[in-house]
Amino acid sequence: MTSTGKLGDTVAANDHGRCPSTGPFINIINNSEAYYSSALIAKVRRHVDPEEGYFLMVPGDFNSLAVVNKVNVALVRNGHVRRVTAVMPADEYPAYFAANVLGASVALTGGGSSIPVPPAVALHEAVLYAPRYDVARSVSWLSTDMPLSRKARLVPWDTKGRTWFADILGWCVLHLPWGAGLRRYVADPLFYFFSPVVRLNFALSGGAGYVLDLDPTTHADYATQEYYVPTDKFGAFRATLAAVIARYRVDALNVTVQYSPAETGSMMPWAKTNVFAFCVTYRKSGDPTTWSQELIDDAIALGGSFDLASQMDIASTDEILAAYPGTTDFLAHKFRYDNLYRFHNALVDKLCPVEFYNAAEDVRRGNIEREDALFKSFVDLKAEAHQIDLYHLTGVKSLSEIPERRILLGRISKANEALLEAYQADMKTELQVSDLKARHIPDYLVRAFERE
Amino acid sequence: MAKTVFHHSLSLVVTLAWAPILLTEATAQPAQAYEPYVETTKAWGPDGLVDKPIPTITFAGPWQSRASFFGRKEIRVVSLVDTADAEVDEVNGNADISASMPWRTVVQLMDMHDLSVALVPRDLDRKVGGHGGRKRSR
Numbered sequence: 001m002t003s004t005g006k007l008g009d010t011v012a013a014n015d016h017g018r019c020p021s022t023g024p025f026i027n028i029i030n031n032s033e034a035y036y037s038s039a040l041i042a043k044v045r046r047h048v049d050p051e052e053g054y055f056l057m058v059p060g061d062f063n064s065l066a067v068v069n070k071v072n073v074a075l076v077r078n079g080h081v082r083r084v085t086a087v088m089p090a091d092e093y094p095a096y097f098a099a100n101v102l103g104a105s106v107a108l109t110g111g112g113s114s115i116p117v118p119p120a121v122a123l124h125e126a127v128l129y130a131p132r133y134d135v136a137r138s139v140s141w142l143s144t145d146m147p148l149s150r151k152a153r154l155v156p157w158d159t160k161g162r163t164w165f166a167d168i169l170g171w172c173v174l175h176l177p178w179g180a181g182l183r184r185y186v187a188d189p190l191f192y193f194f195s196p197v198v199r200l201n202f203a204l205s206g207g208a209g210y211v212l213d214l215d216p217t218t219h220a221d222y223a224t225q226e227y228y229v230p231t232d233k234f235g236a237f238r239a240t241l242a243a244v245i246a247r248y249r250v251d252a253l254n255v256t257v258q259y260s261p262a263e264t265g266s267m268m269p270w271a272k273t274n275v276f277a278f279c280v281t282y283r284k285s286g287d288p289t290t291w292s293q294e295l296i297d298d299a300i301a302l303g304g305s306f307d308l309a310s311q312m313d314i315a316s317t318d319e320i321l322a323a324y325p326g327t328t329d330f331l332a333h334k335f336r337y338d339n340l341y342r343f344h345n346a347l348v349d350k351l352c353p354v355e356f357y358n359a360a361e362d363v364r365r366g367n368i369e370r371e372d373a374l375f376k377s378f379v380d381l382k383a384e385a386h387q388i389d390l391y392h393l394t395g396v397k398s399l400s401e402i403p404e405r406r407i408l409l410g411r412i413s414k415a416n417e418a419l420l421e422a423y424q425a426d427m428k429t430e431l432q433v434s435d436l437k438a439r440h441i442p443d444y445l446v447r448a449f450e451r452e
Numbered sequence: 453m454a455k456t457v458f459h460h461s462l463s464l465v466v467t468l469a470w471a472p473i474l475l476t477e478a479t480a481q482p483a484q485a486y487e488p489y490v491e492t493t494k495a496w497g498p499d500g501l502v503d504k505p506i507p508t509i510t511f512a513g514p515w516q517s518r519a520s521f522f523g524r525k526e527i528r529v530v531s532l533v534d535t536a537d538a539e540v541d542e543v544n545g546n547a548d549i550s551a552s553m554p555w556r557t558v559v560q561l562m563d564m565h566d567l568s569v570a571l572v573p574r575d576l577d578r579k580v581g582g583h584g585g586r587k588r589s590r
Binding site: 005006007008010011015016017018019022025027028030068069070071072073074075076077078114115116118125153154157172176177178179182199200201204205256258279 | 456459460462463540542543544545546547548549550551552553554555556558559560562563566567568569570571572573574575576
């Protein structure tokens with residue numbers, strides 16, 4: 001069994017969870033520490049300077065601008081939560097959500113602690129049932145003062161509370177011809193029949209959800225894609241999603257819907273307004289590009305976006321620019337804070353084509369050659385001065401009285417200055433806009449470069 | 453045809469067989485709440501910090517960061533910090549947490565203080581990443 005989800009991954013992707021009131025992870029970060037490429041040159045010197053906007057660049061940058069080291073996050077009390085579910089036609093879900101989740105309130109005592117209690121609806125998501133995705137099951141964990149029905153503090157890590165017959169159940173739901181119907185009419189009603197009261201951490205550690213946890217051995221065969229659409233466009237996107245999944249016979253195992261309020265602060269916000277996130281989990285078979293791009297285009301047309309982390313390879317550059325208008329700013333900051341292009345990744349590689357790196361590399365190589373030549377002349381001058389010193393060492397009282405030696409020292413000084421300038425030029429990587437245009441670099445990249 | 457008939461027959465049998473089992477499952481209590489976390493070699497467990505070295509920042513997903521140190525040689529960023537650690541401020545309700553700490557450990561550590569992080573990913577084990585079916589090369 002592997003478990004590789006790390007806090008840094010969540011920060012880098014600015015991921016979200018099931019808490020409807022917090023939204024993207026950036027919303028709960030108080031401050032952060034990150035290493036920038038310049039710090040790496042300076043033998044890992046930390047930059048922590050919110051005044052200059054460093055902090056805001058890190059969440060959601062996919063480790064392109066800086067590598068996050070430590071984050072300070074907000075905490076809530078590990079209060080009691082009670083699970084409540086409801087089944088409804090999918091088109092009625094937004095109204096249900098507005099009334100019962102956004103409009104929910106709870107009066108809990110603070111117990112004298114300054115740490116806040118969990119929100120009224122601590123966790124919430126909805127499952128859309130295959131094959132038509134026109135029925136939704138809302139699953140909410142509500143804050144409560146009721147006594148616990150389960151005393152355990154956390155779900156066991158290894159089994160996630162499953163037993164052997166749950167594995168059989170999972171196999172049936174996932175592999176049998178009418179597993180979807182089985183889940184909707186038999187398994188889920190039984191599974192959600194009770195309303196347990198547990199601690200918040202117990203609910204949080206419960207895993208990926210009912211169906212996916214049932215078959216963990218084949219997790220590697222699954223992938224997820226996520227689409228974010230404004231809350232008032234829920235119905236339109238749901239219809240498109242159902243049609244695309246049916247048309248392309250996508251082996252979708254699970255479609256869940258979560259809510260996120262708009263975020264502020266990150267350079268590449270995926271929740272520009274209040275959005276519903278449609279998370280599609282599917283079995284990997286064939287190339288998902290065609291159907292994914294159709295959904296991406298639809299989400300963009302509705303004023304939404306898509307998950308860069310999972311669709312970085314699939315989305316075209318135009319789609320990324322349309323869904324993330326901050327891309328140009330992001331690249332401008334990339335050029336400013338990582339001007340030697342030390343941090344590479346799939347996103348940067350996609351947005352900055354090979355020609356751009358080649359241009360930077362050419363300049364860098366030219367700088368290195370210039371540095372090498374200057375260093376050689378500098379060493380030669382020093383050797384020459386040393387020879388003069390040796391020659392006159394016994395015959396002259398003071399070496400400073402030798403005219404050619406004075407001239408030589410002046411040349412050494414100038415060579416030293418030139419060498420330092422060359423080093424600095426290497427640091428700056430003096431790319432020119434004209435160079436980029438001559439190499440047919442895309443306009444958005446040139447604009448970002450000029451803005452830097 | 454025979455395969456379809458076999459599948460449908462098997463589905464029917466399993467459906468009829470599992471209903472009482474499901475009821476048992478829905479009311480089952482986990483046998484043990486805590487399992488020491490041992491994926492990395494240094495982490496928080498129910499008895500405190502397990503003293504072993506830990507691999508440091510590693511990046512899952514398609515953007516695995518690489519860095520070319522000193523402008524010459526490109527290597528992966530894997531050793532920026534030495535330990536995964538966390539410092540919890542129980543008075544003001546916040547915590548400094550190393551980015552290299554797995555989410556499972558974060559939840560377990562917060563639970564020891566009877567606190568929760570205000571936002572936790574839906575799947576603690578999730579590798580944030582893409583389809584993974586295509587390789588890019590530069």
